[in-house]
Amino acid sequence: MVITRATEYAIRTVVFLAQQPKDEIVLKKDICRTQDVTPAFLTKILQPLIKAGIVSSQRGVGGGFLLAKDPSEITLLDIFQAEEGQLKLNYCLLDSEACHRDNYCSVHEVWHEAQDKMIRVLTKYNITELVRREKENLKNSN
Amino acid sequence: MVITRATEYAIRTVVFLAQQPKDEIVLKKDICRTQDVTPAFLTKILQPLIKAGIVSSQRGVGGGFLLAKDPSEITLLDIFQAEEGQLKLNYCLLDSEACHRDNYCSVHEVWHEAQDKMIRVLTKYNITELVRREKENLKNSN
DNA sequence: ATTCCGTTGCTCGTGTGATAACCACGTTGT
DNA sequence: ACAACGTGGTTATCACACGAGCAACGGAAT
Ligand code: SF4
Ligand code: SF4
Numbered sequence: 290m291v292i293t294r295a296t297e298y299a300i301r302t303v304v305f306l307a308q309q310p311k312d313e314i315v316l317k318k319d320i321c322r323t324q325d326v327t328p329a330f331l332t333k334i335l336q337p338l339i340k341a342g343i344v345s346s347q348r349g350v351g352g353g354f355l356l357a358k359d360p361s362e363i364t365l366l367d368i369f370q371a372e373e374g375q376l377k378l379n380y381c382l383l384d385s386e387a388c389h390r391d392n393y394c395s396v397h398e399v400w401h402e403a404q405d406k407m408i409r410v411l412t413k414y415n416i417t418e419l420v421r422r423e424k425e426n427l428k429n430s431n
Numbered sequence: 432m433v434i435t436r437a438t439e440y441a442i443r444t445v446v447f448l449a450q451q452p453k454d455e456i457v458l459k460k461d462i463c464r465t466q467d468v469t470p471a472f473l474t475k476i477l478q479p480l481i482k483a484g485i486v487s488s489q490r491g492v493g494g495g496f497l498l499a500k501d502p503s504e505i506t507l508l509d510i511f512q513a514e515e516g517q518l519k520l521n522y523c524l525l526d527s528e529a530c531h532r533d534n535y536c537s538v539h540e541v542w543h544e545a546q547d548k549m550i551r552v553l554t555k556y557n558i559t560e561l562v563r564r565e566k567e568n569l570k571n572s573n
Numbered sequence: 574a575t576t577c578c579g580t581t582g583c584t585c586g587t588g589t590g591a592t593a594a595c596c597a598c599g600t601t602g603t
Numbered sequence: 604a605c606a607a608c609g610t611g612g613t614t615a616t617c618a619c620a621c622g623a624g625c626a627a628c629g630g631a632a633t
Pocket of ligand 2: 529531542
């Protein structure tokens, strides 16, 4: 019951990209340096983000990565699901075949409610908002 | 990001015990039969519940398991934490040494909020309530 | 002696976190 | 054109931890 390091790094990466000037192409090694991820691992992490249409990439000299869409249209849930697949707290929540008790089980309903609440929080703030709040946090700490 | 089978079975077990007449001692094999768990695995699962003071056990002839306290005082979070330890969605949420960014990171706050919401749901209903709702669900489906 | 639970150790498979080798593509200098 | 170089892309592999489950033996109660 904990998010993977891949998801954590993916979020850091997207937030970092969103902090750059719009359409600025960022080198992999710059992401690595600033976000404390190794290049090899970041390579792996970026692919799902690209496939999910969150990040796009450019090969060759002057290549690198940049956001594929406006950060205000990206949520933490998008990044999470790109890395870990559909969010589910228990198997019975997605596959109705998973447990024959699900039509009367009251625990099922509680997991469902918990999951809904969680998804709501993860979609509540987009990346633009998170960047704004981070900047504000830094300003206040000075 | 999914609860373990151990937690799932532990919850089933506690709910089952709560459905029995008060202070009725239940055999391990009866729990297994009704809740679809193997005895060997259930043995392992029950120990944390006993250590957490949720279930108590009786050895010897006529022995078995029963709830150690009133089901109205047991929440799903209690059972979860007995099996999986402290609930945390990301490492930075419990250990403040885990990430040096935590004093300004806005994502940290979001995880915190998501976790709080989840904990609130898992403590909202006690086992007595869950048993009542399950009985009601069964009645309505007939 | 019997019938229970408790403890311990083990297996086996899968997932996580990470590395590296090699491939494919774009850019640039000639 | 084209070759060299600088990027990211793909794939295979690794060590390790964890999840899920099994079994053997030990210990308490009756
Ligand atoms: S018993 Fe309830 S909570 Fe558990 S898997 Fe079945 S439906 Fe889901
Ligand atoms: S970057 Fe933020 S969310 Fe990620 S571990 Fe650090 S404090 Fe937590």
